[in-house]
Each structure stands twice: as structure tokens, then as C-alpha cells.
Amino acid sequence: MTNESSSSASNFIREAIEEDLRQGRFTYVRTRFPPEPNGYLHIGHAKAICIDFGLAEAFGGKCNLRFDDTNPVKEDVEYVEAIKEDIHWLGFDWEDREFYASDYFEQLYQFAIKLIKKGKAYVDDLSPEQIREYRGTLTEPGKESPYRNRSVEENLNLFERMRAGEFPDGARVLRAKIDMASGNMNLRDPVMYRIIHATHHRTGDQWCIYPMYDFAHGQSDSIEGVTHSLCDLAYEDHRPLYDWFLDELEIFHPRQIEFARLNLSYTILSKRYLKQLVEQGYVRGWDDPRMPTLRGMRRRGYTPEAIRRFIEQIGVSKNESLVDISLLEHILRDDLNQRVPRVMGVLDPVKVVITNYPEGQVEEFEAVNNPEDESAGTRLVPFSKVLYIERDDFREVPPPKYHRLSPGREVRLRYGYIIRCEEVVKDPQTGEVVEIRCTYDPETRGGYAPDGRKVKGTIHWVSALHAVDAEVRLYDRLFTVPEPGKPEEGKTYLDYLNPDSLKVLTGCKVEPSLLNAVPGDRFQFERKGYFCVDPDSTPGHPVFNLTATLRDTWAKIEGELQGG
């Protein structure tokens, strides 16, 4: 269960590729991941990336990175850099195959000329509103534009002048002449080129006409010799259009195969919504650890391996599904459990004084760094008379089945001694426990009871004298319902934001070995969860992000006790 066979799971796309190779439709495999540089990558993109790169590799082929940058007003270099960084972090490499649809603008233009000359494309003067009206509806056919039958010469002339910048935005478009009565809306004379007087992040002011995605994507794949163009289900009914362009242009014909995109419970994976969360301040940025963006997950402490294993596990199909986020969390924990060092950190400290422990004495106990990995070795943890333990690890009135510290009861300090609670000091005003006074049994060094007595509870602790102060940011799911993207009548996804998705804890006490931790370092705080050092950390004052809690069986028991 720990090490799944890597990327060998079969799926319908893999079978289709095998079939293509067997039949000689293609003699090699080339895929591509085609993001538009207008936003940050999220876990949904990770699925596409793993499929595109993974399948190419599985067949000894390559995967190109191609930016589909056909809309200058929405795109920016900032996004291309971020996208490249995130793909590399995930563990994939496109080597020298970094392409841009904008690299093909001149060729695309020539393709358009060819279609005009074939009488398969025309310049339309209709306004955007008119084009919409002429398009018809889902159940009624559209009608042909009065400009549809212009001569080839006139179309050529007009299109050249569009390129030359003679017309304002929106004045004219170039359209494919296909079928205004088609049941497939994409075939009702789709727009191929529009006029946009805007500076493109790569081509500058070289162009004022830009190809539509539909006129760029298929041909870009063709130019690159892409054999298998894998994409979202949404493009299923665009395929006949791409086929039409490729066939009319008589160029290399890739095979497009569509699969369902990822939906994750308690999560939103829409660029538009994610952007809104950032811009309206619902989260602290694109890399907020609560975000499903790759940068957010990275900052949260996710490993790229866990994300890739998750994508393998969920499989590939055409079913529109909602994957339970607990699967992601399970795989994350499984990965972290194997590789991350253990450490002790007290999130909500309360003071414990060992009354019979010598004043000023310090001992060091050997602690195992990772019980799952012997090679991780051990470390020394200092112990002294005054300690901090978790406030929740003490109950003045212990509930049933509670086997931690309470008056008159014993508990084991992990790697330390067995202690007994003798006295509780409370704040006279608030009644809050301010100090727990205990005695220790000197015979139990290391936590072993030589008399064989059973001590059920083992709790973590930090020596007050040696503790490092830390900030800990606790995260919970951003949304309170499984499908925030499908709000009930009259609500929006924002109505389901979890008000408790972030809790900032200050004054946390962590063991001194954590003083040298650097941003990105991951740890398991024993009995609490996995944490990752945040870039906001300053020397001597680390900040930790909760990556994932440990399974908490006690919380479940207690919840059931309270629930009746």
C-alpha cells in the first residue's frame, strides 16, 4: 500500500494509444500540456499534467509544454513563470520543448489565408450582437450572414487590412464558412480571428488580430507533431471543428481524446472563483495554504509525490465525478508518515512543575526521529523541572476512557518519566488551570516502568527552559459543504466559506531542535499532525503551517460521548 506501482494503471486513454500504435496510426507518442498563462495552476491542472507527461513517458514519448497565449488582454509573463515553476515542482520536465501558440501566429495567419482562398473562410462585418442573433439557438438553426458570400479577393483584401490595423476592435472578424444549421453550435461559422489592439506579452504590438483558441489549438498540436491531444470533456464537441480545420488545411492530424476533469469535495477548482477569493481578500494570496493551487499546497506542506500518487489513484475516465478529499489526505499522510521526522511541539501550553525533580537539573533523553525509518536516527531532547504540556492533555474531571493526566492519575511523558498529578493551581478569578504540580518516578527514566505497571497514556511535552516560541497556523477546509460550487437557490459558493479555516496560534512551545528549521522543512509534531515551516518565519521565531492532522481517534470517541 506504501509504494503503488508507478503510473502503470490502465485506463481508456492508454488503451487507445496502444491501439493506435498497434494499428500503425502513429509510430510514436507525443503529447502536450497547453495552459493559458492567465492564472495559477491548481490540483485540477495537476491531473492533466500527470496524464499528459505520464502517458508520454509510458510510451517512450515526450510531452511539450505549450502556452496557448492567444488572448493578450488576459495573459501575462508572471503566469508563465509561475506555471513553469509549478510543473517543475510537481516533478515533470519539458526540456527544450517550451512552445507558445504565439510562436505560430504567422503560420496560423497563412492557414487562414489558405482557407479564404479555398472559399472556406470569410470576413464578416456583423457586430458581436448581430453574430449572436444570427447564430440561432440550441434548437433553432442560425441564418447566414449577409457578408458570407463575399468574393475571395474581397475577403483577402479585408483580412489583410484587418492585420494592417485599419479597423477598430470588434469591427470585423474572420469566420469559417461551415454550416449555420449544424446541430453542433461550434460549426455555425465559428470566429477564427478577431481584432484586438492590445500588447501581447510575447509578440508586443506586432499583431492587432489574434486567432481564437479554436483556430489555434488544433493547428498548434499539428505543427508540433502531437499525436495525442488529451483534453477536457468540454472540448468534445469542438473536435469536429478541429477535424474540419485540419482536413481543410491538409495538415498532420493529431488524435484528440477527452477525459473528465477533477472535482474535489470541499474545494473549488474554478480559476474565476479562485481569483475572486484572492482579490477580495477571503484568503491571503494565491499561495495561501488553504488554496488548492499548487503553490498553496506547496506552502501548506504537500509533497509533489503525494499529489502525483493521488492523481494515479483516482484514475482516468469520462465520468464526471467528485473525488472525496479524504483520499488526498490519506495519501498525503501516508507519504508524510514514511519520510517526515518526529518532533515534540505544544500548541496550547499549560505549565507542569515536577515538584520532586531537582531544581536546576537538566537531563537529555534520546528520542527516535522516525519510527518508520530507522536510518533517520535519534536526537537528544532536554528535560527539566518545569515543562509545558498540551492543555487538552489534562482534565480536572476526566471523561470516561480518557487516559491522559488528571488529579491522582499517572501519565507517561514521551521518552521521559512517568509522572503523577498531585495538585492543580487555578487562577482565582477565571478558574483557568495555570499550573499542574506533579511528582515523577525516578525509576521510570525513558518512560519504562520496571515494575511492569501499565500506564495507558503517553503525552508530549517541552522543557520550559529550552522551549522555542513559535507561531502555528492551523488550517481546516476552506468550505463547509462538499460541493461549494453547486450552491442551493439564492446562495453562492462564498456563503459556504468556513469561518474557522484559519486559526493562528502564538506562544506555542516547540523543542529546541526546531530552532534551525528553514522554510519548507516538514515535521510531525507527535500526536498532533504534520507541519511545514512557513516562509514568514524569522530567525529564532519559526512559523509552522498545519499540513494535515494525525488521525484523532480520541476526538472521535469524545465526540460520540458528547453526542450521546
Next chain:
RNA sequence: UGGGGCGUGGUGCAAUGGCAGCACACCAGACUUUGGAUCUGUGGAUCUUGGUUCGAAUCCAGGCGCCCCAGCCA
């Protein structure tokens, strides 16, 4: 009679005419110096109707349900 796609436990994915299986979740137990991890076990599914067949989740026909498409976005 617009076009396209999809229906398998609660969730996701398998089974490619031959005993419906795996993972997560759930529930119960064992073990435990992390109430972690690990181990064992229980329950639960083929949208529906009819047909073909010795045999159907799979093939055929009809029905039902859900999703996508009317940007000069991608």
C-alpha cells in the same frame, strides 16, 4: 425527434460474454512509549424495461436520469 457525453457500494476506479474486485470512507476488533502507524474482520453496488445467450455490468432495442454546448474566453 438540436448536437455531444456519462450512468457499477457513501466516494473514485476495475472487471473488455464466465464467481462483480481494489482503494478511500464507514463500522468492529488486535497491537501500541504518538488515542499516530500497522494488522484482522463486517456491511454495503451494476439507472430501468425488454431481448440475444448455457451464461450479460459487458451485446441489441426502448425508457429514465445527470452533465456540456447559443464568448469577437480558453
